[in-house]
Amino acid sequence: MKSTHDVCIVGGGVIGCAIAFFAARKGFRPLVIERNELGSQSTQAGAGMLGAQVEMEKPDALYRLGIASRDMYKDLQAELKEISGIDIELQTAGILRLAVSEDDRNQLLARQKWQTEEGQRAIWLEDEELRKEAGDLFGSTYGALYLPDDHQVRNQALLQALVASATKLGAKFVQHTEMTGIILQGDTVKGITTPHGQIAVDAVILAAGAWTGILSRHCGVELPVFPVKGQAIMAESRSPVTPFTVFTHGTYMLPKLTGHIYIGATMERCGFDKTPSLEGAARLLSRAAEIMPPLGKLGVHSHLVGLRPGSEDGYPFFGELPGIKGLYTATGHLRNGVLLAPITGAILADLLSEKVSGIDLAPFSVNRLL
Numbered sequence: 248m249k250s251t252h253d254v255c256i257v258g259g260g261v262i263g264c265a266i267a268f269f270a271a272r273k274g275f276r277p278l279v280i281e282r283n284e285l286g287s288q289s290t291q292a293g294a295g296m297l298g299a300q301v302e303m304e305k306p307d308a309l310y311r312l313g314i315a316s317r318d319m320y321k322d323l324q325a326e327l328k329e330i331s332g333i334d335i336e337l338q339t340a341g342i343l344r345l346a347v348s349e350d351d352r353n354q355l356l357a358r359q360k361w362q363t364e365e366g367q368r369a370i371w372l373e374d375e376e377l378r379k380e381a382g383d384l385f386g387s388t389y390g391a392l393y394l395p396d397d398h399q400v401r402n403q404a405l406l407q408a409l410v411a412s413a414t415k416l417g418a419k420f421v422q423h424t425e426m427t428g429i430i431l432q433g434d435t436v437k438g439i440t441t442p443h444g445q446i447a448v449d450a451v452i453l454a455a456g457a458w459t460g461i462l463s464r465h466c467g468v469e470l471p472v473f474p475v476k477g478q479a480i481m482a483e484s485r486s487p488v489t490p491f492t493v494f495t496h497g498t499y500m501l502p503k504l505t506g507h508i509y510i511g512a513t514m515e516r517c518g519f520d521k522t523p524s525l526e527g528a529a530r531l532l533s534r535a536a537e538i539m540p541p542l543g544k545l546g547v548h549s550h551l552v553g554l555r556p557g558s559e560d561g562y563p564f565f566g567e568l569p570g571i572k573g574l575y576t577a578t579g580h581l582r583n584g585v586l587l588a589p590i591t592g593a594i595l596a597d598l599l600s601e602k603v604s605g606i607d608l609a610p611f612s613v614n615r616l617l
């Protein structure tokens with residue numbers, strides 16, 4: 248049971264790979280084990296939207312965490328490019344959140360007010376200004392909130408850049424290997440077991456998204472994380488439709504540099520079922536064509552499905568699990584895994600090295616829902 252690694256991260260999605268990168272940057276030698284292939288679960292299905300302002304409903308701890316993580320992306324892009332040569336395809340045109348009713352308009356104007364008070368840019372566009380800025384692309388609208396600092400990346404490029412950079416800094420990634428148990432000495436982690444043998448490490452981080460609750464049972468803890476299915480359609484377009492991400496209640500569209508347009512996403516609580524349904528596709532496509540009629544003419548490229556890791560209060564979990572020293576988790580990111588990946592990596596790297604984080608982790612503590 249020898250290992251040249253000091254921390255084992257269980258789960259090779261964007262969260263596990265971001266933790267590996269930030270930990271390697273601090274001088275750790277992380278080992279990431281992934282049951283399937285790296286990024287093969289919700290990372291491959293996600294939109295890559297860095298929607299701190301568009302997604303969060305109030306000025307709370309999660310909103311501020313989202314803003315801080317989003318604002319790490321420009322430096323992260325440069326650093327990953329320098330280390331790995333891979334560009335994460337950060338697109339900075341911003342997000343247009345369309346109002347599609349009078350009620351929606353009032354809610355978005357209220358959002359503009361609190362976000363401006365929080366020091367963020369949130370610009371109200373009346374219909375005429377919206378069409379002047381973005382073209383005559385939309386169905387019926389009641390104005391729009393323009394969020395120029397909410398950006399997007401391409402998830403696959405981000406994952407590749409994190410893995411390649413972390414590898415250069417000493418991390419190792421092993422696929423098709425699952426954790427089957429934890430090895431303890433007293434109340435302290437000493438390693439994990441896998442079907443291929445034991446791995447000795449000083450710290451273990453459970454970062455397996457929606458499957459983290461199942462993994463935590465190996466460790467005698469029932470972490471309340473559950474799957475929230477998201478279906479999305481990737482459409483293809485011969486010429487660019489718009490540089491903006493367009494978001495409205497229940498549906499959003501992201502133009503990708505590859506020429507594809509991502510149309511997401513359903514929110515379904517149906518256990519670990521990953522079936523792509525006709526009903527899900529129909530709902531997304533009809534809504535997208537209603538909001539942006541030119542999308543109705545595009546071809547369908549693929550139907551994506553992922554299981555997001557949900558928690559009852561919508562907040563992620565960061566930190567040590569109760570009763571076992573050296574056993575950590577980072578999960579429950581729900582719709583915000585890509586947005587929160589950099590700050591999650593930084594927090595877990597801080598917890599590994601200094602045992603504390605510069606961020607108040609009380610709202611995200613593992614104990615709050617146990």
Ligand code: GLY
Nearest residue numbers: 296511512582583
């Ligand atoms: N980030 C949006 C979603 O998961 O649908």
